[in-house]
Amino acid sequence: MHLLYIGAGFVGSCSAAVSADSGHQALVFDIDQVKIQKLSSKNREQIESCLYEDGLADLLIRHQDRIDFTTDYRKVEECLDTCDAVFLCLPTPEIGETGESNLTYYTTALEQLSEALTKRNSGTQSKRLVIINKSTVPIDTVDLTETILKKHAVQNVGVVSNPEFLVEGKAIQGSLKPDRIVVGAWNEDDFLVMRRIYQRFYDSPNVEYIEVNPKEAAAGKLLANYYLFNKLAVCYDVIGRTCETFPEVRFEHIRRILTSDNRIGSWGFYNSLYAGGSCFIKDARSLSHQLQTKGQEAVLVNETYLANKRQLELFLSRAEKEAKFDWKGKTIALLGTAFKRDTNDIRNSPSIDIVRFLQEKQVEAIRIYDPSAREMFEALFPANETIQYVGHEMEAIVTADCVVVATDWPQFRGVADMILGEKSRPLVMDGRRMLQHRYDDLVAAGCAVIAVGSPLLKH
């Protein structure tokens, strides 16, 4: 099939790569020239410097004959003559702190597409195609989509909602072996097109292929994200807090007790300083905004958001309160700037707030290390007298007064040994419990340890 993707971000690029792997022909359009240049470079390093997703570069290089990237809209217009489906993979961020979704990226792209659609097949619009929204959007967005298409007198199109459930860091593996595919459409013709696009998954006994209407599909995505976000908030704000309060109650032991109950499940039982990323926060806020607009109070949804915010504030405040640590004039090692391991995405990364906090506290130096997200972070916080970027954990740690572990990169498990190999005894702030197997050793050597899910640990 001939597929067009508008938006070459995590969702558009990964989804197009998987479509090419399924044997389809994909054209991917984006307005970001640098991104398109890197993604179409056929060079692993270039691709990964733009989108670090395990397996993405492999697919883009392997299927280079079936996938094209462009910033030239004339190519989009040409493609529409034979195109079977257009995927909209556009950002839907929050407007300020209102909870409301900013749909201007979506509507701008759709207005431009609508104009081009009316010109296809020499203006006859004879080829039927479907317009598929993959972005996470408010539940009623399908109505807005239909209104825009109607305004432009676009003919012969179906409107489908096909929310993306990819997990950053595992986007390609997850998309090649999805748990479920959700397709929301109003009529059988559109369901048929979608089944052809996803034939390999539709035919697979291991994939839950769910057909619903477009509003249910959009609501399902928002609610699924809220549910996961809430699980994290419970882990931080209830389970973690309990373990921080009772010294003999160890987080890892509680996790074993709880997760061995199938009804509870195991996902989300890793204590952290913050749930970041591009989705959970904005999607919960959007859900809350939509519910409140319709007269609901959304108390629990709001509380989940607040619990996450509280988690980072509490974690940082513990240094002064519990360890009597005075930040002013100190050297801090900040390990990890990606919002989680296996990605270079820094959207809503806790490290952003941590750097701002450290700047406010007038620390002397912040030495930052991340194995893949440095470039992104440096664009936000350029190196200066205070902020220094280093190429190895060790360079950050040497003579630091405080070591903050902010991302769960597996290699950070070795950081305890690096600290113990040095003379200085920094305050260790473990925002991911990455060093939990060595807390006793660190304390015995004279370090104070503040970890999410533990009370202050010191001699």
Ligand SMILES: NC(=O)c1ccc[n+]([C@@H]2O[C@H](COP(=O)([O-])OP(=O)(O)OC[C@H]3O[C@@H](n4cnc5c(N)ncnc54)[C@H](O)[C@@H]3O)[C@@H](O)[C@H]2O)c1
């Ligand atoms: N990243 C995730 O893990 C994930 C998972 C599921 C769903 N989603 C949702 O999918 C949507 C996209 O997310 P993403 O992470 O891929 O975003 P992203 O920011 O990585 O990518 C969006 C892309 O759209 C491009 N763009 C903006 N305006 C455009 C226009 N007019 N024409 C063409 N391209 C344009 C941007 O340049 C950017 O490259 C969001 O709604 C998000 O909530 C994201």
